[in-house]
Amino acid sequence: MGVLGRFLDPQIDDHLLAVEGEIVIDEVRKHWAATAGWYALMALSIPLFAWMVWLGPLFWIGLLLGLTAFLVGAWKVHVAYMDRFVITNMRVFRVHGVFNTHLATMPMSRILDISMTQPWDGLLMGYGHFVFESAAQDQGLRDIRYVGDPKRRDLTIQRVIQLAGLRQTMKVDLWDVDDAAEPDGT
Known part of the structure; x- marks a missing residue:
């Protein structure tokens, strides 16, 4: 690889x-419990992305918050996966x-x-x-x-x-x- x-x-x-x-x-x-909170943070990105619709011209706030929540959660899940x-x-x-x-x-x-x-x-x-x-x-x-x-x-x-x-x-x-x-x- x-x-x-x-x-x-x-x-x-x-x-x-x-x-x-x-x-x-x-x-x-x-154990999966070590990453449950980070998966919840990743799931929080969905309503943050949906919030962009109501923000109008300030949609970028929802976009940044949603991307941040998703990327931080994904990174922490990967760090836990690499721990053996x-x-x-x-x-x-x-x-x-x-x-x-x-x-x-x-x-x-x-x-x-x-x-x-x-x-x-x-x-x-x-x-x-x-x-x-x-x-x-x-x-x-x-x-x-x-x-x-x-x-x-x-x-x-x-x-x-x-x-x-x-x-x-x-x-x-x-x-x-x-x-x-x-x-x-x-």
Whole structure:
């Protein structure tokens, strides 16, 4: 697709370590709720364009307001479309930006804690927000907002971390209820 394709698609495959065997487990686009307000702004351009009829010789005011509403809404929708969060077998990364690409990466081994928040409207519409914690003070990948189906995405990340052997597993078959009892009965 060339240069034009770079502005229309974030091209996730360009950021993969294919030689090292990195594969995409999940590519997460922003949930539709992240752009709902911008679509509403684009829809507002229709009555603004219709308002031109009643403005007479000042029709250009309605034209400018309608074009501005439409173009700002379309731009913000495209910016949200270009924002991707990617889970691979080696790391998580976020690519965003239209003209300037920003890439933030965190290896699976550096993820210490993942917090998932679902506000009340996120519970209704099926989105949530992630906060990644690592040992680094300043990190480029911390807040990932408007993630669709956040519970499944969280389980996917936890599963990749576990299958990579980065977390220890307790041997349940070695656990005996009688061993846990203290002499005082607790």
